[in-house]
Amino acid sequence: MTVGKATASTVIESEEQRDLRAAVARLGARHGAEHERAALWAEAGRLGYLGVNLPEEYGGGGRGIAELSIVLEELGAAGCPLLLLVVSPAICGTVIARFGTEEQKRRWLPGLADGTASMAFGITEPDAGSNAHRITTTARRGADGGWTLNGRKVFVSGVDIADATLIVGRTEDARTGRLKPCLFVVPRDARGFGRSLIDMELHAVEKQFELTLDDVRLPADALVGDEDAGLQQLFAGLNPERIMTAAFAIGMGRHALGKAVAYAGQRAVWDTPIGAHQAVAHPLAQAHIELELARLMMQKAARLYDAGEDAAAGEAANMAKYAAGEACVRTVDQAVQTLGGNGLTREYGLGRLITASRVARIAPVSREMILNYVSHQSLGLPKSY
Incomplete structure (x- = not known):
């Protein structure tokens, strides 16, 4: 095995x-x-x-x-x-x-x-969701060249254990007056930078937080990169995020599948291991196939990104995240079903994955938004929004 x-x-x-x-x-x-x-x-x-x-x-x-x-x-x-x-x-x-x-x-x-330092990432807002163009966290440049940030973020992982958070804010374009996205490093102990724990029904060491930025003053060098290329820089970070979420989902799926296969090979009813029955074996085989296919797309996305092909990597990264999230949820569900009542015991540790596996479908971008991306960008279909 x-x-x-x-x-x-x-x-x-x-x-x-x-x-x-x-x-x-x-x-x-x-x-x-x-x-x-x-x-x-x-x-x-x-x-x-x-x-x-x-x-x-x-x-x-x-x-x-x-x-x-x-x-x-x-x-x-x-x-x-x-x-x-x-x-x-x-x-x-x-x-x-x-x-x-x-x-x-x-x-x-x-x-x-x-590993002696770590950094969290704050982009999602209560009213913006997946729409980066509606981010309301704003950054104003002061006379001394420094910045003042105001806004809110939600579902930010690990802020309590990270040394700083890379915050996505928006600055005003002096030529057009329009707001454009920019990235700022905000130290954990910055004055006016608050956090509150979000009560999640999710078993994870890294907790989720809501952040408030109330006149957070930062030096000029808190801005990362070019103020006029914020959107390009933002997507340079979001593609790896989708690839890594796919890796997270595939790993979780493999963990659940391994437990299910071991159980199905050993659990005997009427002197026959339950894994000998196609009703048990075939769904597990299907789960294995789907995880392998998701990995292939993840590897494609990673290779494109590492080769500097950002546009092509964007499509592949979204597809990889979608495929891995779907495979993970189905694999965990089938693993729990294979173990029956034991699938919900602490001894086997699969029950907690039911909630955790949903993360791969929801974050950092929902499967529905990925389908929007593919229908618009890959297939050329018109937008409904």
């Missing part, structure tokens, strides 16, 4: 990527589902896994999102996903590495790479 540790197809991966996958799988196996998050994060950082996608000159591994997605997938398959991998090195690290000043790179990238 190979599901649970060897179901990751490595045919199209390089030898180095296969070695990385095996090494991270061993790390995940040592920590397991009952892991202590801080200990796992620290060890992954020391081993160079957290910053495998960041530039070598700033302490990273010099690889890409393809390698970072392997790290998250394998940890998820072992039952110990590090959700902050999606935002700290993948979104924030990528944006700073591509668009930050030399000072910003030296300030943040080494810590993001070795």
Whole structure:
């Protein structure tokens, strides 16, 4: 029985990527589902896994999102996903590495790479949802060149354990008067930067917060990148976010599938393992196929992104996130059904995945918005909004 540790197809991966996958799988196996998050994060950082996608000159591994997605997938398959991998090195690290000043790179990238620092990401707002053009968090430039931020954000992961949050705000274009998106690094202890815990029915170490920015004053160098290229820089971070969410979903699905296959092979009724019955075996086989197909799209998206093909990567990243989210939800559901009553016991740890798997459908962008994207951008159909 190979599901649970060897179901990751490595045919199209390089030898180095296969070695990385095996090494991270061993790390995940040592920590397991009952892991202590801080200990796992620290060890992954020391081993160079957290910053495998960041530039070598700033302490990273010099690889890409393809390698970072392997790290998250394998940890998820072992039952110990590090959700902050999606935002700290993948979104924030990528944006700073591509668009930050030399000072910003030296300030943040080494810590993001070795795990001694981390960064959250705040974009979603109560009234904006997936529409980045309706973001109301605003940034005003002062006479001294600094910035003052005001606004609200919701569903921001890990703010309490992150050193800073990369906030998406909007500044006024001096030529047109229109608001344009820009990115700002807001330290956790900045005056006027408040957070409140959102009470979630979700079992995760990384908690969700609502943020308030009440006249948060920042120095001029808090702005990341070019003020006039904010939208381009924003999407440079959102594509890795979708790829990493796909990795998160695939890893979770593999974890659930591994438990279901092991149970179906051992649980005997009338002296026959239940896995011998096609009504049990076929849905599990289908789940395995769907997870493998989702991984192929994720790998395509990661390769396109790492090759600098942002436009093509955008389409593939959205498709990968959609496919992985759907496969994860169906796999978890089938795993619970395979175990019957045991699927809802703490002993097997599958019940809590029912809620967690929905995250891959909902965040960071809903499957409905992805279908909108594909129908408009890929198929050329007209918009309804």
